[in-house]
Amino acid sequence: MDRTVERNAASLGGRPGRSRMVLAVASLVWALPAFAQSPLPRTPSPEGVTLYFISPSEGEALKSPVTVRFGLSGMGVAPAGVDFAKTGHHHLIVDAVLPAVDAPIPADEHHVHFGAGQTQGVLELPPGEHHLQLLLGDKNHIPHDPPVASERIQITIE
Numbered sequence: 001m002d003r004t005v006e007r008n009a010a011s012l013g014g015r016p017g018r019s020r021m022v023l024a025v026a027s028l029v030w031a032l033p034a035f036a037q038s039p040l041p042r043t044p045s046p047e048g049v050t051l052y053f054i055s056p057s058e059g060e061a062l063k064s065p066v067t068v069r070f071g072l073s074g075m076g077v078a079p080a081g082v083d084f085a086k087t088g089h090h091h092l093i094v095d096a097v098l099p100a101v102d103a104p105i106p107a108d109e110h111h112v113h114f115g116a117g118q119t120q121g122v123l124e125l126p127p128g129e130h131h132l133q134l135l136l137g138d139k140n141h142i143p144h145d146p147p148v149a150s151e152r153i154q155i156t157i158e
C-alpha cells in the first residue's frame, strides 16, 4: 500500500460519517446509468405475423387528407394498456425511420399511435413525397420481439 492510499484510508476512517456519504453518492452515480440501460420487458410476437398497408399502396399519388388502412394477420389488435396475448396496437411512422425497439415508441407527428385499437387513420400531409411504415406496439407501446413492422411505402401528395 503506498503512502497516498494509506493517508486516504486513514482520513476516511477518521470521519466515518463523511465516508459513508461519499460511498452512497458514488453508488447512486453508478446505479443510475445501469438502471437507464436495463432493457424494458418486451412482448414476444408469434411466428408468421404480417403487418401491411391495405391502402394506400406503394407509389400511389393522392390528395390530402389520406385515409390509411392497416392490415394485420397472425395477431390481433387490442387497445394500449390491455394485456392480452398475441395482440398489439398500430403505430404509423410518417417520414421517419423505425424507432428503437427496446423502448416505448415516441409520440409525435412522425410517430402516430392508434391506442384505442383503430385499424385505420386519416393523415393530413403537405404536397410532395412521403414515406409511411406501420409498427405494432404492445400494451406499453414497446415494439414486440421480434418487432412487427410493415414495408416502408412511398406516396406522393398532389
Ligand SMILES: [Cu+2]
Pocket (backbone or CB within 6 Å): 080, 089, 090, 091, 105, 113, 114, 115, 137, 140, 141
Ligand atoms: Cu402506442
